[in-house]
Amino acid sequence: MRIIEDKKSESSISDTQASSKDKQIAKGKDMNEEGKEINSQSQVDCADQEIYCIKLPGGAKFGEGEPKNQNHAVVFTRGEAFQAIHINQDNYWEETLKMKNLLEKFNEDHGPRPPTILGVRGHIFTKSISSLGWFMPNQEASFVTIGQRVLANLLKVCFQYRYPEVFGRIFHIIRGDKSKASRGINLSEDIFAGFNSTLRQGNITHHEYISVGKGHDVGLNQISLFEAKVACSNGEQILSRDIHHLGHRFDFFRMLSYYFTTVRFYVSSMMVVIVVHLFLYGKPYLSLSGLEFAIMKH
Structure with a gap:
């Protein structure tokens, strides 16, 4: 009796499997017919058809996020100028x-040509949060505000180091767009806009009678990460083709001005650190080895 029952159960299972397969085949035929109808309808409507679908390995990030968003947003702008406002910036009604x-200023001549980028002063409104918060405003005031006066009006090596600059829209759209978005080398995409404008016979000015508020992370870790990003982006700039082209087009004094305002800061900082280490290790060595006493004796 058990054998007969097992055979009956096996036959019932096989029947259910066969019926499920038949149902799947019927569903597949129905889906194929629906797909054919959709394809025929899409051919009538001149719509795109998906023929192959290939899954790419890894993430979908092919470039830096900020410059890609900027280049995408420029398409939707209108008029002859646009202002780049960062996400951590805030404007004031009085300044507008x-x-x-x-x-x-776009209609005035600042040197041989009218300006293509108008530099604007920034105001750090997070300086009163903590004692470390005073470090970033002092740094911004020394470099972004005071330093830009000399770089723009005397040395003519002012590039875009920060937002919120006002760009000549027509000039940049027909000359390579606003930003470069290659991953890694265009880590500091804002200064490459200045490189692009200068290489294409543009002119960059700086104006201090208008300002835009800006907030910074005032934690010690965030400040160190920001300084590391600036240092890494400066190293990537030296490897770019833009610096190569600028070096061939600048005169001797303008090239020296650019060197002393960019990579020279990090070279001199490295030399200071090396000299301090040599002094700290050399002084105990002279004292313990007796060379200092011998030198003083002779």
């Missing part, structure tokens, strides 16, 4: 009243 005067 000066925007008309700032835009008039």
Whole structure:
């Protein structure tokens, strides 16, 4: 009796499997017919058809995020100028009243050519949060505000080091767009906009009568990460083709000005650190080895 029952159960299982296979085949035929109808309908509507689907390995990030977003957003702008505002920046109503005067600078000559990028001063409003918060405003004031006066009006090596600059839209759209988005080498995408404008006979100016608020992370870890990013981006700039082209087009004094305002800071900092280490290790060596006493004796 058990054998007969087992055979009956096996036959029932095989029947259910066969029926499920038949149902799947029927569903597949129905789906194929629906797909054919959709393809025929898409051919009538001139829509795109998906023929192959290939899954790429790894992430879908092919470039830096900020410059890709900027190049994508420029397409939707209108007019002859646009202002790049960073996500951690905030404008003031009183400062916006000066925007008309700032835009008039595009019609004035600042040197041999009219300006293509108008530099604007930034105001750090997070300086009162902590004692470390005072470090970033002092750094911004010394380099972004005070330093830009000399770089723009005297040395003519002012590039875009920060937001919120006002760009000549027509000039940049027809000359390689606003930013470069190659991953790694364009880590500091803002200064490459200045390189691009200068290489294509543009002119960059700096104006201090208008400012835009800006917030920074005031933690010690965030400040160190920001300084590391600036240092790494400076090293990537030296490897870029833009610096090579600028070096062939700048005169001797302008090239020295660019060197002393960019990579020279990190070279001199490295030399200072090396000299301090040599002094700290050399002084005990002279004292313990007796060379200092021998030198003083003779």
